[in-house]
Amino acid sequence: GTMASNATIKAIESSTVHQIQSGQVIVDLCSVAKELVENSIDAGATSIEVRFKNQGLDAIEVQDNGYGISSENYESIALKHYTSKLSTYDDLSTLQTFGFRGEALSSLSALSRFSIVTCTAQDAPRATKLEFETSGKLKGTSVVSGQRGTTVFVEELFRSLPVRRRELERNIKREWGKVIGLLNQYACIQTGIKFTVSQQPTKGKRMVLFSTKGNPTTRDNIINVFGVKTMNALIAMDLRLELQPTNGLAKKGKAVEVGNTTEVRVVGHVSRPAHGEGRQTPDRQMLYVNGRPCGLPQFTKVFNEVYRSYNASQSPFIFANIQLDTHLYDVNVSPDKRTILLHDQGQMLDNLRESLVELFETQDVTIPVAQTQ
Numbered sequence: 001g002t003m004a005s006n007a008t009i010k011a012i013e014s015s016t017v018h019q020i021q022s023g024q025v026i027v028d029l030c031s032v033a034k035e036l037v038e039n040s041i042d043a044g045a046t047s048i049e050v051r052f053k054n055q056g057l058d059a060i061e062v063q064d065n066g067y068g069i070s071s072e073n074y075e076s077i078a079l080k081h082y083t084s085k086l087s088t089y090d091d092l093s094t095l096q097t098f099g100f101r102g103e104a105l106s107s108l109s110a111l112s113r114f115s116i117v118t119c120t121a122q123d124a125p126r127a128t129k130l131e132f133e134t135s136g137k138l139k140g141t142s143v144v145s146g147q148r149g150t151t152v153f154v155e156e157l158f159r160s161l162p163v164r165r166r167e168l169e170r171n172i173k174r175e176w177g178k179v180i181g182l183l184n185q186y187a188c189i190q191t192g193i194k195f196t197v198s199q200q201p202t203k204g205k206r207m208v209l210f211s212t213k214g215n216p217t218t219r220d221n222i223i224n225v226f227g228v229k230t231m232n233a234l235i236a237m238d239l240r241l242e243l244q245p246t247n248g249l250a251k252k253g254k255a256v257e258v259g260n261t262t263e264v265r266v267v268g269h270v271s272r273p274a275h276g277e278g279r280q281t282p283d284r285q286m287l288y289v290n291g292r293p294c295g296l297p298q299f300t301k302v303f304n305e306v307y308r309s310y311n312a313s314q315s316p317f318i319f320a321n322i323q324l325d326t327h328l329y330d331v332n333v334s335p336d337k338r339t340i341l342l343h344d345q346g347q348m349l350d351n352l353r354e355s356l357v358e359l360f361e362t363q364d365v366t367i368p369v370a371q372t373q
Ligand code: ADP
Pocket: 035, 039, 040, 043, 064, 066, 067, 068, 069, 077, 078, 082, 083, 084, 085, 098, 099, 100, 101, 102, 103, 104, 105, 106, 150
């Protein structure tokens, strides 16, 4: 760089550090939707409504009917690394909740006009509106009416990071597609939760984009989101991958052991490999690790390759939840938790390829199979 070599080294102001780090947790529209929806799921919600204004450029609101936030936590809720979900490093490997870093709300308060309306069962119908400073410090509270649950308001995302804001505006079409895709993913995997996603243009009426009904099965969720026609072209999948122990992991007795092997299940739905059953574009390929939506390009690749050996002109619809012991992966790789490190991924992929071939081999590709599950 051009900085003088004799410049004094000094600590960055803490508010600046907060801005910089927040921009790494909340990188785009998807991060906002992901963090807020996951908080709602963690709060035991059975109904989650995501409302966009101007595709999220003006506002994103997420309303749930979960536990709510009790008044003793108002002060700390948006402070960095304050979480009700994790207290020691050891808890990390057994964690059942989506959140654990206590960074999302703190980051959002640094990057947007951020407020919360929340209400616990005891306090209903007396809800509290919480407003925050950019540091995450509580600025003020006021009483409003409401039901049990929490609504988080994020307005003018990235108002404090002008370059990021312009990027978002410029790429809004692509970002919008991604965020709806991600919300589709949550809506399909979460049984027992009613999802509603709506959008209101700057001028015009609010429209519901899709919704689920709190169904007991992922099959019904997929029907709500993608339609019965899509569902009818799918086959149920429940692959069991037997992993041979390759290092100390299994020996430590931490992993789920089946004899000497570790079982990983891949459960969900995939296109029947007959012509006309897949799609021309692979925009509906949803992978999860223990219900956590994540990008697993290597897994997607195996699905696509095996599928194309039966149906060369199309890509499959994939809805695949990889179920495995929490000791076999690490979600704490990046602040946005999108990257997942899987233990012995190579063996899983080889195994997946074989199991998929087996599944497709047992399908009569000429006759539509009766509905499964
Ligand atoms: P994390 O999810 O990692 O704990 P967050 O910054 O996302 O961190 O949230 C901080 C805390 O705020 C959570 O631990 C939880 O106690 C509370 N919280 C956030 N969202 C909700 C919600 N929708 N309902 C109830 N409590 C919530």
